[in-house]
Structures are given as C-alpha cells and as structure tokens.
Amino acid sequence: xxxxxxxxxxxxxxxxxxxxxxxxxxxxxxxxxxxxxxxxxxxxxxxxxxxxxxxxxxxxxxxxxxxxxxxxxxxxxxxxxxxxxxxxxxxxxxxxxxxxxxxxxxxxxxxxxxxxxxxxxxxxxxxxxxxxxxxxxxxxxxxxxxxxxxxxxxxxxxxxxxxxxxxxxxxxxxxxxxxxxxxxxxxxxxxxxxxxxxxxxxxxxxxxxxxxxxxxxxxxxxxxxxxxxxxxxxxxxxxxxxxxxxxxxxxxxxxxxxxxxxxxxxxxxxxxxxxxxxxxxxxxxxxxxxxxxxxxxxxxxxxxxxxxxxxxxxxxxxxxxxxxxxxxxxxxxxxxxxxxxxxxxxxxxxxxxxxxxxxxxxxx
Amino acid sequence: xxxxxxxxxxxxxxxxxxxxxxxxxxxxxxxxxxxxxxxxxxxxxxxxxxxxxxxxxxxxxxxxxxxxxxxxxxxxxxxxxxxxxxxxxxxxxxxxxxxxxxxxxxxxxxxxxxxxxxxxxxxxxxxxxxxxxxxxxxxxxxxxxxxxxxxxxxxxxxxxxxxxxxxxxxxxxxxxxxxxxxxxxxxxxxxxxxxxxxxxxxxxxxxxxxxxxxxxxxxxxxxxxxxxxxxxxxxxxxxxxxxxxxxxxxxxxxxxxxxxxxxxxxxxxxxxxxxxxxxxxxxxxxxxxxxxxxxxxxxxxxxxxxxxxxxxxxxxxxxxxxxxxxxxxxxxxxxxxxxxxxxxxxxxxxxxxxxxxxxxxxxxxxxxxxxxxxxxxxxxxxxxxxxxxxxxxxxx
Numbered sequence: 001x002x003x004x005x006x007x008x009x010x011x012x013x014x015x016x017x018x019x020x021x022x023x024x025x026x027x028x029x030x031x032x033x034x035x036x037x038x039x040x041x042x043x044x045x046x047x048x049x050x051x052x053x054x055x056x057x058x059x060x061x062x063x064x065x066x067x068x069x070x071x072x073x074x075x076x077x078x079x080x081x082x083x084x085x086x087x088x089x090x091x092x093x094x095x096x097x098x099x100x101x102x103x104x105x106x107x108x109x110x111x112x113x114x115x116x117x118x119x120x121x122x123x124x125x126x127x128x129x130x131x132x133x134x135x136x137x138x139x140x141x142x143x144x145x146x147x148x149x150x151x152x153x154x155x156x157x158x159x160x161x162x163x164x165x166x167x168x169x170x171x172x173x174x175x176x177x178x179x180x181x182x183x184x185x186x187x188x189x190x191x192x193x194x195x196x197x198x199x200x201x202x203x204x205x206x207x208x209x210x211x212x213x214x215x216x217x218x219x220x221x222x223x224x225x226x227x228x229x230x231x232x233x234x235x236x237x238x239x240x241x242x243x244x245x246x247x248x249x250x251x252x253x254x255x256x257x258x259x260x261x262x263x264x265x266x267x268x269x270x271x272x273x274x275x276x277x278x279x280x281x282x283x284x285x286x287x288x289x290x291x292x293x294x295x296x297x298x299x300x301x302x303x304x305x306x307x308x309x310x311x312x313x314x315x316x317x318x319x320x321x322x323x324x325x326x327x328x329x330x331x332x333x334x335x336x337x338x339x340x341x342x343x344x345x346x347x348x349x350x351x352x353x354x355x356x357x358x359x360x361x362x363x364x
Numbered sequence: 365x366x367x368x369x370x371x372x373x374x375x376x377x378x379x380x381x382x383x384x385x386x387x388x389x390x391x392x393x394x395x396x397x398x399x400x401x402x403x404x405x406x407x408x409x410x411x412x413x414x415x416x417x418x419x420x421x422x423x424x425x426x427x428x429x430x431x432x433x434x435x436x437x438x439x440x441x442x443x444x445x446x447x448x449x450x451x452x453x454x455x456x457x458x459x460x461x462x463x464x465x466x467x468x469x470x471x472x473x474x475x476x477x478x479x480x481x482x483x484x485x486x487x488x489x490x491x492x493x494x495x496x497x498x499x500x501x502x503x504x505x506x507x508x509x510x511x512x513x514x515x516x517x518x519x520x521x522x523x524x525x526x527x528x529x530x531x532x533x534x535x536x537x538x539x540x541x542x543x544x545x546x547x548x549x550x551x552x553x554x555x556x557x558x559x560x561x562x563x564x565x566x567x568x569x570x571x572x573x574x575x576x577x578x579x580x581x582x583x584x585x586x587x588x589x590x591x592x593x594x595x596x597x598x599x600x601x602x603x604x605x606x607x608x609x610x611x612x613x614x615x616x617x618x619x620x621x622x623x624x625x626x627x628x629x630x631x632x633x634x635x636x637x638x639x640x641x642x643x644x645x646x647x648x649x650x651x652x653x654x655x656x657x658x659x660x661x662x663x664x665x666x667x668x669x670x671x672x673x674x675x676x677x678x679x680x681x682x683x684x685x686x687x688x689x690x691x692x693x694x695x696x697x698x699x700x701x702x703x704x705x706x707x708x709x710x711x712x713x714x715x716x717x718x719x720x721x722x723x724x725x726x727x728x729x730x731x732x733x734x735x736x737x738x739x740x741x742x743x744x745x746x747x748x749x750x751x752x753x754x755x756x757x758x759x760x
Contacts, residue, residue, distance in 0.1 A: 062705030078616035
C-alpha cells in the first residue's frame with residue numbers, strides 16, 4: 001500500500017512537473033531592437049545560445065526600437081500586439097510604463113539571481129528605474145575626435161569645454177539635434193558647478209544661459225539625429241569632433257580603424273533594456289519570460305560585452321567582462337573620471353518645454 | 365540622312381572665334397580655379413589659354429593640321445592634368461583636351477551650322493545650342509545622385525566616403541565586399557526573398573483586377589463610370605501614409621496585419637491604378653467592331669477576350685504590370701505598417717539600414733535595383749514602341 005501510494009504520488013508529481021514545464025509556450029518570438037552592431041551583440045549573446053537550447057523556437061528581430069513608443073500605442077489601439085519583447089532606452093520605458101503599455105514585473109520572480117548569490121534586485125540595484133524596465137546595459141553619450149585634425153602644437157582635446165573652444169580647436173562639431181546632454185554640457189562650460197546644473201536648467205534664465213553658450217559654436221555645429229551619423233561624419237573628416245554613443249565610436253576606432261580617439265570627459269550615462277508589452281497571450285508571455293530570465297542572467301550580460309563596448313547592467317557581470325574590452329567600457333575607472341547620469345525625472349518634467357525652446361533656437 | 369550637310373560651312377572670323385572659345389575657357393577655368401582656391405584667376409587663365417590655343421589652331425596651323433593639333437592638345441592637357449592632380453587629374457585633363465580640341469575647330473571652322481537650316485539667324489542658332497545645353501544640364505541634375513551612388517558602392521571602406529585611394533583610382537580602394545555582404549547576409553537575403561515573393565504576387569493580382577476593371581469601365585453602358593474610376597485610382601492620389609495607417613487598423617481587426625497575404629493585398633491595391641490607366645489608354649485605340657465580328661463568328665465573350673482583345677491590349681497590360689511590380693518592389697511606407705518583421709522587404713531593410721547603420725551595402729543594393737529598374741523600363745519602352753507601330757502611329 002505504502003509503495004502504491006508513493007508511486008501514485010510520484011506519478012502525480014511527474015505529471016504536475018511536466019505540466020509545468022510544458023506549460024504552453026509559443027514557439028516563436030518577435031524581439032524588437034536597434035539593429036546594427038548592438039542588435040548583433042544581442043543576437044550572439046542572447047538569442048543564438050537560447051535557440052541552441054530550444055531548437056524549436058524561432059526568433060524574429062524587428063529593428064524598430066526607434067519608433068517603439070508610437071508603434072506600441074498603435075498596436076494597443078488596434079488590439080493587435082505583434083511584439084513580444086522590446087528594447088528601449090529608460091526614458092521610453094518610463095513613458096510606456098506610465099501609459100500602461102509595458103508590463104510591470106517582479107524582479108525576484110522574473111529575473112535570475114546573480115552568480116555571486118545576490119538577489120536580482122540587489123544585483124541590478126538602482127538601474128531598475130521603472131517597475132516595467134529590465135535593464136541590460138549602461139552606455140554613454142560622449143565625444144570622439146579626429147586625431148589627424150588636431151591643430152599643430154596643441155594637445156588633443158580632453159575636456160568637455162574643448163568642444164566649446166573654437167579658437168583652440170577650429171573645425172566642425174557634430175551634436176545631437178535635441179537639448180538633452182547639450183544643455184548640460186553648455187552650462188558646465190559656462191561656469192556652472194556640476195551639482196547645480198539641473199537647478200540652473202530648471203529656470204528660464206538658466207535655459208537661456210545654456211542656449212547662449214551653444215550660440216557661441218552654433219555656426220560650427222552639424223546636427224545629427226541617428227546614431228550612425230557622427231561615425232559617418234568623423235570618417236569623412238566632415239567634423240573634427242562629435243558626440244554619439246560610445247559603442248559607435250568603439251566600432252569606428254577599433255573595427256573600422258579610423259583615426260579617431262575618445263574623449264570621455266563629462267560622458268552621460270544612460271540605460272538600455274527590455275520591456276514586455278502588456279496584453280500578450282499566455283503562451284507568448286510564458287515564452288518571453290523564459291527568454292528574459294535566460295538573457296539577463298549574469299553570464300549572458302557579461303557575454304554581450306565581448307561584442308560591444310557597453311557595460312553590463314548587473315554588478316555581478318562586471319568581473320566577467322574580458323580584459324581587453326574593459327578599457328573601452330564607459331564604466332572603466334580610467335574613463336569614468338567625470339560622468340553624468342541621465343536625469344530621468346528632470347527630463348520627464350521639463351522635456352517638452354525645453355524641446356520647444358531648443359527647436360525655436362535652432363530655427364533662428 | 366543623318367550626315368547630310370544642310371548649310372555650307374565657312375571659316376569664321378577671328379573676332380568671333382577667339383571670344384567664343386575664350387568664354388568657354390573662362391567657364392571651365394571658373395570651376396578649376398575655384399577648386400584650386402581662386403575662381404577669378406581661373407577665369408582669366410582659362411580665357412587666355414583657350415583664346416591663345418584657338419589663335420594657334422586657326423592662324424598658325426590651319427585646317428590641314430587639325431589632326432596633329434588635336435593630338436597635341438590632348439597630350440598637353442593629359443600631362444598638365446597629371447602634373448597637377450595625379451591620376452584623377454590625368455583623366456580630367458584628357459577629357460578637357462579632347463573636348464576643347466574639338467570645340468576650337470567646331471567654332472573656328474563654322475561647323476556648328478552644318479546641320480542646321482541655312483536660313484536660321486545667329487540668334488536662332490545660339491538658342492538651338494543653348495537649348496541643348498539646358499536640356500543636358502537638367503539631365504545631369506537628375507542623374508547625378510545615381511551616378512554618385514554607383515562608384516561609392518564599390519568602396520572598400522565601411523562609410524559613404526570617397527577615400528583618397530578611390531580618387532587615385534588605386535585598385536586597393538575598390539572592393540566588392542558590400543555586394544558580397546548583400547549576397548551572404550541573412551537579413552538582406554530574407555528581405556530579397558520577401559520582396560521577390562510579395563512583388564510578383566501583388567503584380568498578378570493588380571494586373572488581373574486592373575485589366576478587368578479597365579475593360580469594364582471602357583464599356584459605354586456602365587453607370588457611374590467616372591465615380592468608380594476615381595475611387596479605383598484614389599490609392600495613387602491619397603498620400604501613402606494615410607492609406608497605410610487606414611490599412612493598418614483595418615487589417616489588424618480582420619487578422620491580416622503581419623501576414624504575407626495582407627502585404628500582397630495592400631500592394632495590389634496600390635498597383636491597380638497603374639494597370640487601369642495603362643490599359644484604359646490602350647483600349648482607346650482598340651476597335652470595338654473586332655469584338656462584334658468575333659461574336660458574329662460564334663465566339664463567346666471569354667474566347668473573344670483571350671483570342672482577340674487580349675493580344676491587342678497586351679502591351680498596355682504588360683507595362684501596367686511592370687509599374688505595379690516596381691510600386692510593390694520599391695514600397696516602404698505601407699509595408700512598415702501592414703507587415704511585421706517577418707515580411708521585411710528590401711526597401712524596408714534599406715530604410716532601417718540607412719537610419720541605424722550607414723553601410724555601403726545599401727548602395728550596393730541600390731545599384732543592383734537601379735540596374736533592375738533600367739531593364740524593366742527598357743522593356744516598357746520597347747513595348748510602347750511596338751504598340752505604336754502596331755497601331756500605325758509611327759513609321760518605326
């Protein structure tokens with residue numbers, strides 16, 4: 001009798017267990033990302049090993065992160081969510097979360113604990129800037145310059161204020177066609193202390209002060225809007241220096257071997273990560289959760305750093321980053337002497353006003 | 365015919381030849397001078413140099429030594445170009461030498477009048493050539509963007525840049541790597557496959573529906589012909605983004621969004637107007653008594669259509685089909701809405717490629733597509749000529 005009971009219990013357990021595993025998971029996923037070198041690092045580090053473990057799963061990549069917010073709104077309105085996992089920057093994630101388009105999650109349930117034994121929540125720390133956001137990497141917006149265009153007898157630019165010094169460093173600069181980062185840099189170089197930057201920028205006079213500083217180089221600026229613009233302009237010799245994402249500059253310098261060098265001063269950190277759209281059917285949600293747990297564990301995040309110079313969002317991944325890659329990481333102590341963290345709450349509150357001001361200044 | 369001389373030519377006076385050639389030299393000098401730093405100096409040097417050469421050609425050497433003069437000038441310009449700018453200078457110099465050695469005699473000997481009617485006034489002759497120059501400039505203006513793209517697609521570097529190696533015509537500066545990338549990369553190949561699946565399917569649908577609609581609408585007894593025609597042609601007139609957004613919401617509701625069928629139907633709707641227009645145009649020249657004759661001989665309407673009407677309007681059907689094909693093959697807005705990543709077509713891939721990663725692979729693809737388009741348009745033109753010939757509109 002006892003034996004029979006045990007047998008039955010085991011059978012029941014097995015059935016339950018296999019039921020739990022076979023909990024219907026969809027066998028295809030559409031993942032949205034940014035394309036280019038960044039997406040291919042994600043494919044190599046996350047989706048290729050995942051598909052190797054689950055050969056019946058097919059993954060489609062959609063390079064639409066740029067218009068993710070607009071498209072998710074349309075999908076929601078049409079009641080037809082075709083994306084399973086979307087890669088967005090933190091600011092977009094906060095917006096999507098507020099609008100109810102991204103799913104809130106519990107880090108302890110969805111994410112694997114760190115390899116060093118820390119809980120997922122501690123491992124990601126402050127980087128979980130929204131209840132919907134699953135951070136992957138830390139990247140920075142910083143400057144690169146053409147080494148062969150540095151004037152004779154002048155040391156290469158190394159300070160953010162060198163960007164504003166057209167006397168010493170003549171030549172065109174590439175800046176992003178939006179106020180974020182540019183306003184902060186302008187104030188820093190107009191004598192505002194780092195800690196006061198956002199207090200000053202809150203006021204109308206502060207905004208005018210920043211624009212007045214930008215005015216001094218306006219004639220020398222080429223405005224960019226896509227991450228690929230500055231690398232192209234630098235490679236062309238069209239600009240002397242320009243801001244862009246550090247991974248793009250890494251590719252220009254290391255992979256394309258262009259005469260370009262980094263200038264890390266006053267780099268601005270930002271995050272990139274996943275959100276799961278709300279309203280996914282059960283089976284697709286189960287598949288995405290399974291994938292996210294795998295793709296954001298300590299090893300996978302560290303693996304991604306082999307392919308692109310962005311810092312993993314988990315503290316426990318940092319020691320696993322390959323040595324030769326560490327020097328290109330924005331978080332490396334040698335590069336992170338003077339840094340900014342993108343101020344989400346400030347820009348969430350002031351973005352529309354300052355954007356309007358900036359655009360009308362541009363048109364002047 | 366083509367080589368007949370309409371007007372007796374005679375040598376022009378120096379007072380005409382020298383200023384004209386000098387002006388042309390000044391014009392060329394303006395560009396070269398500006399490139400070298402001083403436009404004004406370029407104008408003066410160009411004018412003096414060319415006027416001097418024209419004097420030598422006309423007065424010293426004369427008509428008999430024309431051949432010698434031409435080779436001399438070309439050699440001179442080649443050497444000067446090479447000394448000034450290396451291999452690229454050599455090519456530019458050669459072209460200049462070839463043109464001006466011809467131009468000097470063409471003006472000096474009065475050959476420019478040879479093929480014009482003798483009664484034209486000087487003003488009319490001037491206008492004749494000005495017109496050719498204006499038309500040529502417009503052609504250059506239209507074609508230059510394409511011409512720039514083609515050599516750039518053979519760039520050995522990963523940027524849209526004419527590298528110094530390329531400008532020196534150094535083989536090192538050129539490579540087929542972007543073409544190789546196109547043919548080996550999974551993304552580009554699946555985009556090509558999608559385009560090659562969607563475009564023909566959409567074309568077949570547009571051609572069948574468009575031809576039927578055109579034939580129906582050309583019957584005089586159909587009510588509301590103009591209104592129906594306007595509605596059918598509207599996808600061509602309504603801004604694409606509006607059709608695209610509308611289709612997106614409609615297709616989402618009925619489950620066609622993100623399917624091949626959805627994209628094919630959307631593209632068919634865009635292609636139908638082209639077919640209707642071209643087929644309606646061919647039907648204008650179609651003689652209705654032929655169908656009545658066929659009916660008289662006992663053929664039913666279907667047989668009449670396939671044996672009598674279809675062969676005669678075929679050129680219109682085919683050129684409409686080609687336009688429908690190109691529309692679908694080039695379309696990016698609608699597919700961005702109606703398709704999902706699985707239906708990513710070539711233009712879509714190019715669009716995101718251009719935004720996220722400026723890679724010359726896009727230029728390689730563009731060059732290939734330009735080649736395909738030229739072939740298709742040549743076919744359209746040949747068919748048009750054939751149809752005109754059949755209808756007796758041109759002697760051909």
